[in-house]
Amino acid sequence: MLYLNIILAGLLTGAVYALMAFGLSVIYGVIRIVNFAHGEMMVIGMFAAFALYRWLHLDPIAAMPLVAAVLFLAGYALQRSLINRFVTQPEPIQFLLMIALAMVLTSTMLIVFGPNAHNVQLDYAFDSYEVGGLLFDKVRVFAAAGALVGAALLWGFFQFTRTGKAIRACADNNLGAQVVGLDVARLYGITFGLGVACVGAAGSLMLLLVDVQPYLATDYTLLAFIIVILGGLGRIGGALLGGLLVGVSEALSGFFIDPSMKSMFSYGLLILVLLLRPQGLLGRRA
Amino acid sequence: MLKIADLDLFYGDAQALYGVTLEIAEREIVAIVGANGAGKTSLIRTIAGMQRPARGTIRFVGQEIAGLPSHRICELGIGQVAEGRQIFPNMSVVENLEMGAVIRRARKEARSQLERSYAMFPRLAERRRQLAGTLSGGEQQMLAIARCLMGQPRLIMFDEPSLGLAPLVVAEVFEIIRRLNADDGLTIVLVEQNVAQSLTLADRGYVLENGQIVMSGAGAALLADDRVRQAYIGI
Numbered sequence: 001m002l003y004l005n006i007i008l009a010g011l012l013t014g015a016v017y018a019l020m021a022f023g024l025s026v027i028y029g030v031i032r033i034v035n036f037a038h039g040e041m042m043v044i045g046m047f048a049a050f051a052l053y054r055w056l057h058l059d060p061i062a063a064m065p066l067v068a069a070v071l072f073l074a075g076y077a078l079q080r081s082l083i084n085r086f087v088t089q090p091e092p093i094q095f096l097l098m099i100a101l102a103m104v105l106t107s108t109m110l111i112v113f114g115p116n117a118h119n120v121q122l123d124y125a126f127d128s129y130e131v132g133g134l135l136f137d138k139v140r141v142f143a144a145a146g147a148l149v150g151a152a153l154l155w156g157f158f159q160f161t162r163t164g165k166a167i168r169a170c171a172d173n174n175l176g177a178q179v180v181g182l183d184v185a186r187l188y189g190i191t192f193g194l195g196v197a198c199v200g201a202a203g204s205l206m207l208l209l210v211d212v213q214p215y216l217a218t219d220y221t222l223l224a225f226i227i228v229i230l231g232g233l234g235r236i237g238g239a240l241l242g243g244l245l246v247g248v249s250e251a252l253s254g255f256f257i258d259p260s261m262k263s264m265f266s267y268g269l270l271i272l273v274l275l276l277r278p279q280g281l282l283g284r285r286a
Numbered sequence: 287m288l289k290i291a292d293l294d295l296f297y298g299d300a301q302a303l304y305g306v307t308l309e310i311a312e313r314e315i316v317a318i319v320g321a322n323g324a325g326k327t328s329l330i331r332t333i334a335g336m337q338r339p340a341r342g343t344i345r346f347v348g349q350e351i352a353g354l355p356s357h358r359i360c361e362l363g364i365g366q367v368a369e370g371r372q373i374f375p376n377m378s379v380v381e382n383l384e385m386g387a388v389i390r391r392a393r394k395e396a397r398s399q400l401e402r403s404y405a406m407f408p409r410l411a412e413r414r415r416q417l418a419g420t421l422s423g424g425e426q427q428m429l430a431i432a433r434c435l436m437g438q439p440r441l442i443m444f445d446e447p448s449l450g451l452a453p454l455v456v457a458e459v460f461e462i463i464r465r466l467n468a469d470d471g472l473t474i475v476l477v478e479q480n481v482a483q484s485l486t487l488a489d490r491g492y493v494l495e496n497g498q499i500v501m502s503g504a505g506a507a508l509l510a511d512d513r514v515r516q517a518y519i520g521i
Contacts, residue, residue, distance in 0.1 A: 162388060169374045169385045176372035178336050180433060181360025181389040 005135050006251050012137070014247020015144035016205045019151055020220065021227035021239040023198030026154070029234035030171040030191045031079075031087060036098035039220030040105035041196050045071060045203020046212040047113055053120045053207075060120060060207045061142050068150070068201040075196030080189045087188065102217065109214040117211035143205040150201045154194065155236060167191050199224075219263070226270045232283025241281055245269065287312040287473055288333070288364075288441060293342035293352075295325075295332050295497075302328040304498045306342070310441070315467050315474040317488035317505060319481045319518060325497040326477040327369050330445050333475075334366050335359040346441075360389045365439025369446045371430040375419025379410055382418045382429055386436030395438055403432040424455035431462060441473040442466065448480045456480070460487055481518040485509040493518075 024038045035041075048067045052058040058066075086097050127138040158164040167187050170177040177184050210216075227246050231238025246266050253265040273280065288310040295303035302325050310316045320326050331337045333344055335356035344352040351359055360366075374382050383403060387396035404411035407428045413421065418429055427447060434442055444463060448456040464487060466472045478484035485491050488505040493514060501508065508514050 162384070165377070165381055166385060166388050168377060169381075172374040172376045173372055175336075175368065176374055177385075178356045179334070179366050179368045179372050180386050181357045181437060182385070183355075183357040185355075 001133055006255050007248055008134060009137060009140055010248035010251030011244055012140035012144040012247070013209060013251065014244035015147040015240075016202050016209070016243075017223065017227055017247055018240045018243025019147040019205070020199050020202035021224045021231070021243050022151055022154065022236065023195040023202070024224045025228045025231075025234060025236065025239045026198065027192055027195035028228070030167055031083075031188050033083065033087065033094055033192075034091075034098065035195065036095060036221060037102035037105055038199055038224045039217040039222070040102045040109075041071070041075075041199045042203045042206070042220040042224075043109060043212060043214060043217045044105065045200035046207045046216075047109060047118075047203075048200065049204035049207045050113075050118050050120065050212055059122065060204045061146055064146050064150070064201050064204040067204045068197040071200030072193040072197035074193075076189045076193035078196075079192035080185070083192065084185055084188060102221070106214050106217050109217075113214065115213060115215070117213040119211040120207055122208070139208040143208045146205045147202060150198065151236075151240065154198065157194075158236075163187070163190065222263075223266065226266050229270060229280055230273050232280025235280070235282045235284075238280055238282040287314075287347055288475075289343075289345040290333070291343045293329075293332065293344065294340045295328055295337055296340050302497050303332065303339070304496075306494075306497070306499055308492050308499060308502070310473060310475060312473055313467065313471055314490065315463070315476060315488045315505075317476045317478060317484040317491040318494055319478055319484060319491060319508075319514075320494035321518070322479065324494045326494055327445055328497075329494065330366065330368075330443050330475070330477055333359075333443065334364065357389065360437060360439075361391050363391065363438065363440035365434040365437050365442045367427075367430050367434045367442060367444045367447055369449065371426045373418045373421075373426050373429050373433070375417065377418060378415050379418055379421070379429060380414040382433055383410075383436050386433035387438075389437055392436060392438045396436065399436050399438070403435060406435075407432055424451055424458070427451060427455070427459060428462075431459075435466075439472065441475065443475040443477070445477045446479065447476075448478065448483070456483070460484075463487065481514070482509065485514075 020042055024035055027033060027035050045067050048070065049060040049063045052063040053060060086094050124138045129136040129138065158168055166182050167190065170182060170184055170187050174184065223246065227242035228239055230245060231242030249265045249269055250262040254262045291307045293303050293306040306329060318326055318329065328337060332339050335354050339352055342352060343350060346362055346364060351362065374385060383400055387393060387399065409425055410429060410432055418426065421429060447459050460483060463474055463476065467474050476484050476488060485505040485508050491505050491508045492499050493501040
């Protein structure tokens with residue numbers, strides 16, 4: 001039963017990871033830009049939720065839509081003003097741009113919030129539900145539910161709205177999108193905004209589970225990469241599966257071996273997948 | 287309706303169009319013929335706003351459109367059935383058609399135009415839930431035409447619509463183009479390597495060679511011209 005509880009906690013954390021990786025996957029799948037500042041944006045989401053908690057006593061769950069909305073606007077503006085000029089540039093140039101952006105973001109957070117860790121103290125932080133002998137931590141349940149709602153909303157947006165379908169069309173055939181008169185630059189802006197909103201929302205939820213400090217950013221960037229490569233780049237279901245797997249692997253290795261060793265097992269999973277199924281678990285062969 | 291003057295286009299240092307000047311009147315079918323690499327597709331893409339000309343003017347119903355982005359040009363009523371069809375292979379047939387009507391000028395008519403498209407191409411209606419990439423080449427060409435019509439264009443540019451299709455299907459495509467012009471009053475620009483068939487259908491034609499217009503005239507007259515016959519038809 002203890003093992004099941006550990007797996008359960010891993011799955012719930014994994015749902016938040018999935019929402020984070022979802023953002024990376026959406027941006028890469030449509031714009032073909034690898035967001036090397038993804039973890040930084042995650043930490044910005046965490047700090048934004050922390051600021052809202054500190055100043056307005058807003059629960060991170062309640063802050064999530066607000067953080068997502070603000071980060072959507074910021075992501076949209078960033079893409080339209082800066083990143084869009086690099087869309088047709090060679091990949092090494094894009095890489096330099098995104099790394100530079102990541103450094104600027106981390107340094108800004110250091111200046112504003114300092115290097116120390118911050119957290120939120122919620123009165124339900126140690127509550128849990130018990131169902132048939134299984135223990136569900138309340139914060140983890142809330143965080144996972146928030147992540148699943150966010151992912152479902154985004155999925156519905158891509159499946160059913162005119163703008164969502166137009167974004168899929170850009171990803172499917174960029175030339176075709178121009179032929180029918182889609183405003184590709186604007187749709188790219190919206191896509192980048194949505195990707196950043198996703199990771200920002202994941203950041204607010206993550207604040208329920210861990211303390212925030214600026215240097216977390218690199219870890220989250222790598223984690224997001226592991227997850228999307230595990231699941232299969234550009235596959236929405238892939239980010240979900242990869243997130244859950246990494247969540248469980250971290251929880252189990254943290255319990256059986258040592259919490260500081262948990263990344264080793266995530267990388268181990270990555271190497272296994274690259275050896276045995278390089279297109280990712282749900283990926284299609286190129 | 288469409289007046290192009292002194293159009294130069296470059297890809298980096300390579301010049302693709304040299305002072306192209308041509309005119310297309312309302313309800314006309316104009317063929318632009320020429321060999322592979324003559325600049326036909328470059329010309330279409332420049333009109334469509336997908337390439338920026340270095341010099342020259344493009345006027346559509348009196349308005350200067352050279353240099354406008356492609357989505358603005360579609361809004362004015364210039365539609366395109368592109369080379370290689372350029373459908374969305376991983377989206378369903380109906381989603382492909384919906385994408386044709388995202389531009390603002392087409393939104394109000396989208397629902398009724400969808401019914402008209404299905405009436406015109408019953409095969410598309412049968413396959414509306416199927417992924418467009420699984421259609422046959424001929425069906426994909428019909429989808430590309432139907433998707434273009436979803437945008438309520440006044441002028442349609444067809445870029446190599448017969449490429450890679452069986453002769454029977456080619457005849458069908460040319461018949462559709464003829465009807466769009468005769469019955470619906472659409473202005474047609476037809477770019478083709480299939481010189482004989484397109485000049486037969488067209489009111490007028492231009493011959494494009496190495497990025498320059500080298501000949502123009504009535505379709506039938508060009509078809510009878512010895513130079514055209516030798517260079518493009520092989521008799």
